Amino acid sequence: LLATAAILAVPAMAAAQTVGFAQIGSESGWRAAETTLTRQQAEERGIDLRFSDAQQRQENQIAAIRSFIAQGVDAILLAPVVATGWDSVLEEAKDAEIPVVLLDRRVDSSEDLYLTAVGSDLEHEGEVAGQWLVDEVAGEDCRVVELQGTTGSSPAILRKSGFEKAIEGHDNIEIVRSQTGDFTRSRGKQVMESFLQAENGGAEICALYAHNDDMAVGAIQAIKEAGLNPGEDILVVSIDAVPDIFKAMAEGDANATVELTPNMAGPAFDALAAYWKDGTQPAKFIQTESKLYTAADDPMAEYEARKDLGY
Ligand code: GYE
Numbered sequence: 001l002l003a004t005a006a007i008l009a010v011p012a013m014a015a016a017q018t019v020g021f022a023q024i025g026s027e028s029g030w031r032a033a034e035t036t037l038t039r040q041q042a043e044e045r046g047i048d049l050r051f052s053d054a055q056q057r058q059e060n061q062i063a064a065i066r067s068f069i070a071q072g073v074d075a076i077l078l079a080p081v082v083a084t085g086w087d088s089v090l091e092e093a094k095d096a097e098i099p100v101v102l103l104d105r106r107v108d109s110s111e112d113l114y115l116t117a118v119g120s121d122l123e124h125e126g127e128v129a130g131q132w133l134v135d136e137v138a139g140e141d142c143r144v145v146e147l148q149g150t151t152g153s154s155p156a157i158l159r160k161s162g163f164e165k166a167i168e169g170h171d172n173i174e175i176v177r178s179q180t181g182d183f184t185r186s187r188g189k190q191v192m193e194s195f196l197q198a199e200n201g202g203a204e205i206c207a208l209y210a211h212n213d214d215m216a217v218g219a220i221q222a223i224k225e226a227g228l229n230p231g232e233d234i235l236v237v238s239i240d241a242v243p244d245i246f247k248a249m250a251e252g253d254a255n256a257t258v259e260l261t262p263n264m265a266g267p268a269f270d271a272l273a274a275y276w277k278d279g280t281q282p283a284k285f286i287q288t289e290s291k292l293y294t295a296a297d298d299p300m301a302e303y304e305a306r307k308d309l310g311y
Contacts, residue, residue, distance in 0.1 A: 036310025126162020188215025
């Protein structure tokens with residue numbers, strides 16, 4: 001018995017790397033999938049993952065990072081809820097020689113305060129969504145309402161400016177209302193209700209641009225409850241490519257989405273493995289793909305392909 005115990009103890013003694021993950025929260029289906037995939041990727045690589053859910057609050061994320069530093073973790077993953085206010089805590093991690101990898105959102109701190117950032121070109125996503133609308137309405141007048149992501153977050157800032165770039169010079173397209181829905185379904189629905197009310201029941205709204213699919217799904221519900229037909233009376237374009245938006249597309253309620261992979265941890269752990277091995281410095285930005293999907297792309301097949309990925 002003792003001998004067996006000793007043998008069984010061997011793998012546990014192989015030095016597992018410990019990684020702290022300062023996650024934002026669970027505001028969207030995309031976020032839930034990112035969390036699930038990070039846990040899976042860690043397990044596959046034998047990494048001991050310590051997880052913190054900040055409930056969308058920066059101060060909780062800062063406290064989590066300080067606690068990870070105190071625990072002496074080998075690296076920290078940070079999905080920063082907003083873009084500003086990270087300098088001090090990132091300096092503390094740097095002083096402790098703990099590499100920080102940013103996931104999916106960006107910070108406005110100096111690049112030497114983190115090892116690398118894994119994410120999409122957030123502004124390009126907005127441009128892709130805007131270009132889809134430009135092509136779709138083909139010169140017809142179009143009054144757009146916009147649901148922004150969390151105020152002060154890099155995706156809210158950049159998905160807005162990217163979309164605006166794409167419609168620039170197309171005077172037929174005008175953003176008539178724009179407000180935050182905080183990346184959640186429930187806020188997306190609420191704010192869309194207020195847009196519909198303010199816009200005469202919605203009859204003159206031509207399109208909704210939502211900074212993520214979850215807000216679009218909430219808004220679709222509001223449009224239906226107002227007696228209008230989402231996808232037809234009001235075009236719907238958003239970002240993420242979560243399973244539910246493909247369902248909505250299959251039902252004719254949504255028109256287009258731009259894909260954001262939830263597997264940010266895979267490239268992050270690859271970069272960390274090389275860094276731990278011999279100090280290899282990764283590129284400062286590891287960019288994931290952004291692909292446009294429309295209702296013409298067999299949305300049910302896309303739904304099936306994603307539904308078990310932890311969304
Ligand atoms: O699109 C949204 C999530 O940070 C880019 O955050 C990410 C965004 C994602 O809540 O659904």
